[in-house]
Amino acid sequence: MSALLQMDNAEIKKRIVIKDDWPGYSLDLFTYPEHYHDDIESIYIPHGVIMNRTERLAHYIMDDFRDDNIMVLCVLKGGYKFCADLVEFIKILGRNSNKYLETRVEFIRLKSYLNDQSTEDLHIIGCRDLSFLRGKSVLIVEAIVDTGKTMKALLKHVETFEPKMVKVAGLLVKRLPNMAESLTDYVGFEIPNRFVVGYALDYNEYFRDLNFLINHKCISVSSAEQER
Template sequence: MSDYEMIRSPKTDQGIVIKDEWPGYDLDLFTYPEHYHGDLENIYIPHGVIMDRTECLARLVVDDTDDNYMVALCVLKGGYKFCSDLVECIKSVSRNTPKHMTVRVEFIRLKSYLNDQSSEDIQIIGPEDLSVITGKV
């Protein structure tokens, strides 16, 4: 059984499922920054797999969108890299279709801490008025 078969869930629509007991890929299969040496034990999801799935998601967005203009809402800070990769994939995919898309990105931050204590209230920090994205795809 290959590593891919160990993590693939062929009987469901869940895509790739990583089982708790799966040890991951051996580090010798990858190159990674020197400053991580000694800190990593294995690789669970290689960057190429993440980028492939991001491109698949971009294709779905382009196929499901009737408009040629899109506003992407990025939740900082954790979502920045994924949002950036997804927007670039959407632009790239749409260049190869009859409906070339223009994508604008708006940024917000969510704050749920007050004086180092978690609160149930989530504060949205970003554009003064989120109406700039109301009705946008």
Template sequence: MTFWCHLVDRHGKDGRLHTIRDDWPGYSLDLFTYPEHYTSDLDCVLIPHGVIMDRTERMARNILDGLGNQDLVVLCVLKGGYQFCSDLVEHIKQLSKNSDTSLPMRVDFVRLKSYLNDQSTPDLHVVGGADLSVLTGKNVLIVEAVVSTGKTLQAALELAEGFRPHGIRVAGLLVKRVPDSLGYRPDYVGFEIPNRFVVGYALDYNEYFRDLSHICAISESGKQKYRI
């Protein structure tokens, strides 16, 4: 069974969104290695690490093609976005070495927190966004791990816009299909996924699972075990 199909995203930057269907059961955990302390805490592997890396390289190529030879400030949304941002920037650097196109980059960080357990809360906490004057007059690429309702992305966009950048684009590894979405969609998308709570690849549940390489669906017993 395959979990991809080809769609065209709203901005037409890619034209090959990888969409994971609602009925995709995921890969059996028995096919992969993962930390033993999470044995009973996961339902399945939704996206293996190797697939994440292949897709991230494709996104890096699209970004380089679209933004090459422009000074760029990459604004990483922490904490969940740090691994994706690191791998994306590294892929862009490697591709630039073998291309006539170069993309000068600086990287900065902001932390936005809106989840308690597996629920988005009305309160959005912003850490590290007081001095982002480096964005002024620059092209900005906001890097976000998961876009669900779009509330966090909206806050990041408003924060960046307050420093009067030349332009803003967004790269999101995951776009989650949720009924209460605000309609925000990244310019560059890795995967569109069902409305399931996912962990791994720096995505957490109450600070657990960041040490998991694959993107996995957390089990109900895992939610209860690490609930606060």
């Protein structure tokens, strides 16, 4: 078994577990923008691994949604790359099978902070009227689910519009004492409680452009916000 990945036998469909002591790959093995050299400690999850896992999640989604068209809610900004790749895989699978699922994508931004503190109150920026979800099969796509406070509030809000069903796809779920895994139906990777950036996840708007996930040299969970 790879030092990076460990499959949880009881939950093999749901997640790939990355061990607490996984240091990431050496920078010498990859290419990356030179101006990030002093900020990157290691490559945490390479792009190819992300893409392959995302394709597998697309298979699970196709199986679960069966003949229902999918209304996708992409949570910006961090979720846009994961969402784009996931939806593309769903479309490819549909074109290559006899089960084509029509997908419509809407984008929302969420705010659940007051004076830098996470709250139970949810503010939706952008597409505030979600009445179009009524009777639809909804897939919420988020890059990272941390404590789950924001996702729990979003699910509660979405349910008020009486969708047919709601599923959540998260590329990353953090391993915490009260982890929010139960909120997420499709999990790419379960990771330790550490701050990762890249693949549209940012730190002060930097690193979104990287197509892989990295360990940052100077950022710790305690000194940076990454809570969903």
